[in-house]
Amino acid sequence: MVIKSPKRPSTQAKSTVLPAATPQSWRWRLGQWLLSPDVLAPLVVGILALALWDLAVRLLELPPYLLPGPILVAQTLVREWPRLFPSLLITLQITLAAFGAATLSGLLIAILFTQSKWIERSLFPYAVILQTTPIVAIAPLIIIWLRNDTFAALVVCAWIVAFFPIVSNTTLGLNSADHSLRNLFELYGANRWQTLWYLRLPSALPYFLGGLRISGGLALIGAVVAEFVAGTGGTRSGIAYQILMSSYNLQIPRMFAALIMTTTLGVLIFVILTLLSDFLLRHWHESAIRREN
Amino acid sequence: MTALLRLDQVSKVYNSGTVALDGVNLAVDAGEFVSLVGPSGCGKSTALRLVAGLGEVSSGQMQWSVPPEQRQMAFVFQDAALMPWATVVNNVHLPLKLKGQSLRACRQQIYQALDRVALGDAASAYPRQLSGGMKMRVSIARALVTQPQVLLMDEPFGALDEMTRSRLNQDVLDLWQQQQWTVLFVTHNIYEAVYLSQRVVVMAAQPGRVVAEVTIDVPYPRTEAFRTSSLFNQYCREILTHLAQAEAGGGPVPMSSEESAIAG
Numbered sequence: 424m425v426i427k428s429p430k431r432p433s434t435q436a437k438s439t440v441l442p443a444a445t446p447q448s449w450r451w452r453l454g455q456w457l458l459s460p461d462v463l464a465p466l467v468v469g470i471l472a473l474a475l476w477d478l479a480v481r482l483l484e485l486p487p488y489l490l491p492g493p494i495l496v497a498q499t500l501v502r503e504w505p506r507l508f509p510s511l512l513i514t515l516q517i518t519l520a521a522f523g524a525a526t527l528s529g530l531l532i533a534i535l536f537t538q539s540k541w542i543e544r545s546l547f548p549y550a551v552i553l554q555t556t557p558i559v560a561i562a563p564l565i566i567i568w569l570r571n572d573t574f575a576a577l578v579v580c581a582w583i584v585a586f587f588p589i590v591s592n593t594t595l596g597l598n599s600a601d602h603s604l605r606n607l608f609e610l611y612g613a614n615r616w617q618t619l620w621y622l623r624l625p626s627a628l629p630y631f632l633g634g635l636r637i638s639g640g641l642a643l644i645g646a647v648v649a650e651f652v653a654g655t656g657g658t659r660s661g662i663a664y665q666i667l668m669s670s671y672n673l674q675i676p677r678m679f680a681a682l683i684m685t686t687t688l689g690v691l692i693f694v695i696l697t698l699l700s701d702f703l704l705r706h707w708h709e710s711a712i713r714r715e716n
Numbered sequence: 717m718t719a720l721l722r723l724d725q726v727s728k729v730y731n732s733g734t735v736a737l738d739g740v741n742l743a744v745d746a747g748e749f750v751s752l753v754g755p756s757g758c759g760k761s762t763a764l765r766l767v768a769g770l771g772e773v774s775s776g777q778m779q780w781s782v783p784p785e786q787r788q789m790a791f792v793f794q795d796a797a798l799m800p801w802a803t804v805v806n807n808v809h810l811p812l813k814l815k816g817q818s819l820r821a822c823r824q825q826i827y828q829a830l831d832r833v834a835l836g837d838a839a840s841a842y843p844r845q846l847s848g849g850m851k852m853r854v855s856i857a858r859a860l861v862t863q864p865q866v867l868l869m870d871e872p873f874g875a876l877d878e879m880t881r882s883r884l885n886q887d888v889l890d891l892w893q894q895q896q897w898t899v900l901f902v903t904h905n906i907y908e909a910v911y912l913s914q915r916v917v918v919m920a921a922q923p924g925r926v927v928a929e930v931t932i933d934v935p936y937p938r939t940e941a942f943r944t945s946s947l948f949n950q951y952c953r954e955i956l957t958h959l960a961q962a963e964a965g966g967g968p969v970p971m972s973s974e975e976s977a978i979a980g
Contacts, residue, residue: 603793603797604799606765606791607791607793608814609770611815613814706801707800712844
């Protein structure tokens with residue numbers, strides 16, 4: 424929240440107050456970004472790898488069912504798009520539902536943990552157990568338990584994978600509020616909820632957002648793994664089913680196309696969450712502030 | 717006149733067994749400017765925390781001569797302790813917000829406090845955009861806005877450069893006279909203590925105790941000339957002597973901490 428000063432800032436004050444990073448020249452910054460080594464370097468590597476891949480396939484005359492060339496994969500991607508994209512959307516739905524549930528439950532559980540050391544002591548080990556249980560192993564069970572609603576079963580599987588980073592990161596963040604500020608809150612008679620709302624939650628925000636970035640990708644992986652295990656047929660089958668079917672039928676180019684779509688979705692989720700994080704922290708957190716030198 | 721605050725044989729022992737304070741006697745009158753000086757570990761910050769109501773006295777008594785509502789306290793710490801996610805205005809608003817007053821209702825109060833520390837123009841800045849001295853002034857404005865009777869300062873200017881420190885010293889003195897605060901000022905810098913206070917309480921470590929009280933009998937406003945006067949040096953030497961004596965008679969206090977305390 425930015426409150427405007429009723430007075431015009433004088434030039435003298437301007438010289439002492441450093442300018443805040445404002446998104447004033449979006450287009451210019453986008454252009455700069457596209458030309459920066461951060462973008463160019465991986466782009467060059469990617470193009471080189473594709474070229475090498477294509478060259479290898481041509482020279483070694485590899486059949487498409489062993490390794491399709493990048494051009495064939497691209498053609499397949501375009502041709503199969505009408506069938507693959509709806510599947511991707513189903514996987515996306517599962518991912519989003521699981522991610523939303525993980526975010527909400529993770530945040531609430533972390534808050535619960537910090538309200539009482541006893542709750543944290545009693546429950547945290549179980550959160551760890553849930554995290555370390557291999558999802559591939561328990562997915563069949565969950566799918567059987569929720570056999571009337573496969574969608575829900577898949578969401579539960581993805582949720583189990585996604586929620587731990589949020590819990591552990593947010594708990595860490597809620598506990599790392601500055602000590603002087605904590606004292607200050609106590610001295611000014613802040614109650615538990617005021618301390619939570621005005622101090623602990625804002626302090627935890629960078630950690631929480633870091634957790635989201637990890638969990639976003641994990642939710643997608645969880646969804647794909649669960650779909651693999653479920654192997655659901657019918658109309659509502661996700662991208663993992665398409666990958667699975669393509670590999671059974673030795674439609675390797677199609678499998679590659681589906682894989683590329685899945686990976687792109689994962690990258691997209693990560694980028695969106697990174698942008699969200701940078702936006703929310705732009706005024707104060709070191710991670711979102713450009714160094715001024 | 718009865719003292720506003722009286723500490724009677726106050727001791728503080730932490731759970732770890734460390735004796736932070738041992739039988740401390742101290743009386744502070746309303747409107748007085750009292751400094752606590754001493755080396756690290758002498759319990760001066762502990763004493764301030766007890767006065768603030770953070771933590772319980774292990775033995776002895778701490779008495780106020782006025783009911784709680786007449787001893788509105790405010791605090792300034794060594795680090796400005798600002799919320800990095802909040803603007804200057806929102807930081808200054810904090811004590812009032814915790815009492816349930818909305819920003820709109822106490823806007824005027826906040827801007828008055830900011831003007832008094834000459835930060836009216838930085839109202840919408842974020843803490844990271846401010847210099848160390850400005851952050852400290854925000855912290856002082858946050859104390860001002862509650863209109864306190866008692867101001868507790870815990871090494872407030874310890875991390876600042878000498879010039880900023882002396883300017884803020886002057887600001888605090890001006891505000892003290894204007895607002896008729898009672899100030900309890902913890903510092904390890906004896907020069908600062910002598911310059912600011914009416915009375916300097918000298919403390920020693922292991923166990924934390926009061927070894928002497930030195931009354932600085934110099935009228936206000938005190939000028940920069942006072943800092944370089946022979947009288948000023950005389951007071952400083954007196955306090956140094958007390959500290960040295962306490963060290964010689966006391967337990968095995970590491971040299972380095974004493975030296976750094978004296979060097980300020």
